[in-house]
Amino acid sequence: MHHRVEDRRESVSEKEPSPDLLSRLERGDTEALRGLYERYADDVYRIALRLAGSSADAYDVTHDVFVGLPEALRRYDPARSFDAWLRGVTVRTVQMRLRTERRRREVAFPAGAGWARSRQDAVVDRITLERALDGLSRDLRAVVVLKELEGLSYQEIADLLGITKNTVAIRLHRARRRLREILRGSR
């Protein structure tokens, strides 16, 4: 079940940037930024898109992450994986952006859960899943994306979102329950 996730991690670790590249980037070298963008833009954009659910937000987040990267590198600890650090920065940038948006509008409350009548579970396909994800709150969406789509462990998700492993487990459960309700309703 986790084979492909592990594959992806290996491929990510292979592209860890060299200290020289990072050092040039920190000094503001444009070619170094271009090199890093080519390696990581897809990952950053994908995570942003899945978490935010809108390509406009994903565009802005990816833009901000790469524009701010040279200065943010001062806070990067080379002993840690660059990939994990960048993922963390991306997730937090998305969260920051979503919160700023929320301040501008009324909070939209998720509709009451409502216990759907039991039906045979829908077969989940990617299109219905994409739509169903839109029905989740930001918190729940974040854990589902990081677990199901990014293949992270509870601990990694907890570290990224600044919550406990226990909370990850609970949110994941709630998210799956909610997805199931949405998917049942969509049939």
Add this chain to the structure above:
Amino acid sequence: MIGWRRHPSWRELNRLADGELDAGSRGTVLEHVAACPKCSRNLAFMAGLREAGRDMRHPSPPRRLLDDILQDRAAGLRAILPAVPPTPRRRHRASAAAAAAIVVGLAGLATVTLTSDAGAGASDLRVEPVRPVPGEHVEITYRPGALLAGEADLKLRVRLRAPDDAPPRGLLGKHDEAVLLPDGEGRYVGRLTLPADFAYAVMAVETRTGDRVDDRDGRLWSLRAHDSDGVPLPGALRQEFFVLQNRSWPEARGVLHEITLLYPDLAEGWSLQLAHEESARMRGEKADGLATHREIFRDMQNRAGEVGLPVHEIEAMVRYARSLEEEQALEYWLSRLEDVDPANRLVITYGVTGYGPASESTGGYLERLWSVDDYRTPDTCERGYRTAAEASTARTWALRCLPIAEDHWLIRDMALSLVADAQTRERGLSEIRGLLEHLRQLPDDERPLYDTPAEFGRESRRLEASLRFLLGEELRKAGETAAAIVEFEAADDLGGWMPELYRARLEARLSGGDASGALPDFHRLHVDPVVSRASVDSLRRRLPPVTERDMVAGRARAEDELVRRLLADQVRRGVPAVQLLTSTGQTRPIESLLAGKRTILLLWDRRIFDSADDVSEVIRAERLLSGTSSQLLWVTPEADSESIQAFSRAAGLHLPAYHDPGSELAMQLGEWGARGYFVIDRAGWIRARAHSLMEAVRHLEALELRSRDVA
């Protein structure tokens, strides 16, 4: 065959699907899933979700994005990226200087003064630095009044509260103490180290043996934790409010005012303020305040992010939404609370009261909680047991919960319910024995700051008597008459006048066929001024005939006993000479109101003590005293005399209320913020301080009987 009869919890199933279940449980859960269609369907759904996730498109960013980034950087644009999980920004917390100004401005409202100026022998306690930070050493300087002057050394007793401590139920916090030594100039000095989690402290000073206590006329001295700018920490204000809320309405409100001024972004201050105003609003006052709260609430919602709010802030939003009857918002905040703290007391409470899964009954809901390890908490226990207390499942809850229950009252109730059943009796008795042992060996740490060791001892004997009486009652109801009588006798030996016990012992003796043994308790009930005549007549019919002579002799013995037991502590203290205000604002010296009558002086702030039980007790006392020469006198710190009179009329009370400006009378009686019942004789001497209004009525009767004897 299903190897594991119970379905795995949702958490176990999720962890299995996510490869996060420990090896020990994996085999058992898998075995169950293989044989259980429901669980296997759940697992298949999760696997399907993951597969669909993998099939999702992996879109690339638009081509122009890199050019935009490079151009923007070349143009000097920079972005500050987050490094740590963000926390909500404070809207406009006052600067240190402005905050200090606010604190100074609020001095009249908040209890930050450390000087006692009440009474003749005024004492004074100072703490240096005056705005300590947690973990700091502080120097204490105490100047004693007449009460403690001249002692070789003194003891400072402290109760400390941490920022997240729940409102106190009894003792005000963790205990600490420091020795105070004379400095040669009439003062005593000592040092105290504040713990790292210090938020708020209350203090009293006493002799080394504790036989005399300076509790600042019942007010205690208080100390708050501050930040490095000298601004009180929110946790300090929260704890101060908790300590004051049941003692002084205006001062508690002052603290809330301070929280909302210093920390306007904290929902907690606003939500507490609203709750605090609730009773005022119920009396038709301040109805316009609701609109403002709604506005603040909406603003808070708009600013509250999805992550980063501490649990007590989410709790505050739940309470705020509840008070404002914002149903949809309440659901939302409860779900957020459940996310971060699934076994939170509020989550459990609201689940029970109708905000949980609607398809399950209350009992079923609590059972479901109990089946999940994380919910096996003292809070779930308390809810489960209290909900089931009248049902057959009460004993199941008691057996489950006794090993983890922390609250002594809950342990007492659960143990008593086990005593009622033969099968669980031994377990219940063993718990009760444990409680009795605890009561007899209460460490001095548990002594309230206000009490001397002698007062503390009396109180623990009172609790022991009450526990033995309740145990006897359970045994009696279970048909264990002999064992019940043993407990009743033990309770009676501890002193005090307990008509409930006499009634129960009488019933036990009658059911054991010992009718003549029941007579002394009949006489005790006969002379008790609170037991109704109808009840006494009905008892008399169940007893064997008694000659008039025996009846008179038995009654005289019972009256002697009533006087002896109730007037055991020879209190004789003058009523402080204070001026009270009538409802029309006229000044009256208290002695003119006593007017040579036996009086029960009732210190009562209806903004704090205002339950239907309180009101019905007052009505009952009025009825008992009607037609006698005794009177009830209600003295309150509330200034709004018109509203008090309106309340009095609405509640069907006839007693006049008098305003005690500045709580002067209460402070001089050492009863600041407490509900006191003082029994005053015709000569104007305070003769007793009762625990309840009915006890005060009995004390009046004892005084009456004694004066008859003297005459």
